Amino acid sequence: MGKIVSIHSFRGGTGKSNITANLAVSVAREGNRVGIVDTDIQSPGIHVLFDVDVEKIAHPLNDYLWGKCSIEETALDVSPILLDEEGKQAAGIGAVYLIPSSNKTREITRVLREGYDVGTLNDGFQDLIKRLKLDYLFIDTHPGLNEETLLSIAVSDILILILRPDKQDFQGTAVTVEVARKLQVPNLFLVVNKVLQDFDFEDVKRQVETTYQVPVAALLPLSVDMVRLASGGIFSLKNPGHPISVEIGKIARRITGS
């Protein structure tokens, strides 16, 4: 049975989509079959990292939610376009399927206006795992704690919360951790992203773990390289030796070891 891994943050701008894409690919490189669902329907974006033109695809996730197609019809096999640092097809990948959301304003406003049955979304997750024989299904959630995000958390085997070391993220993460506990998520990890280099990393890790009583899987430094290359492909594939890629690898091993 495949595992559901939700990547979430209380606020936007934490680098959630970027970390999701890199983690999913990192887990796939261990020979696993992975899927990535962009449930950030209101502000989709993960497709950009995979260089997918959503306007040209036959069925975004929205079509499945409106009952226009089956869930597997929304899945794009992106493994062939994953290139390593030498521009060759990345080796060792089991499979990577992307389920993108529509970026058409009309489709986004329809979701906001009419909403949809979140139960359908859950059925979609389960069907994706079964029909595509997935080992891991990654869910890139919408920030905050709306209904679909709560559903994603509820059905997760692993929940990774991303936060930046700032006041608002600390407060929002406290709420999210409490909610996740009430939903009895089996594995909960924190990832502190965009940590300024002049911070004492060990001290940040210790304090975060003490405050939330949740293990910190990684602390990622604020990286100019990552910012420069954001939205320009999968960072860890193109820069395998970079400290951020090394940390991503550690989180991936936490996921596969869970």
Added chain:
Amino acid sequence: MDRNLVEMEVLERFIFLCKEFAAGNYDKVNELLDLTKEKEQPRLISELAESFGMMIIQIETREFRLEQIIEDLEKTKKELEIAKKKLAMENIELKNELRKVRIEIDHSQKAKDVAEITETDYFKYLQKKARDLKAAKE
């Protein structure tokens, strides 16, 4: 004096000088240059001495250039060592100055926010769903 004997003596002198040069003693180079005087020496010996003389000059020039490079490198190495020590000191100072994070949670606000989410029917439905899913997996 016998011509052959003279040539032998000159050659022996030549061999002695070569050994000196091989050992890095170039101060006898003038003696070698004396052997290049055509009128005093057989032609082959003077030509040979001239070739050797040229060789010694080139070797000496190269060695001088290499000594200069080594001198420069040693100077740079010393400068680098000083810079390295300075950097290590600065790193120690920086490490001592690393910023500490301060995590403050407003617990009453948190409790209010959590209750707002968890006291809804939808959340209760999700809790049941999560329990059912886990039971199904087990």
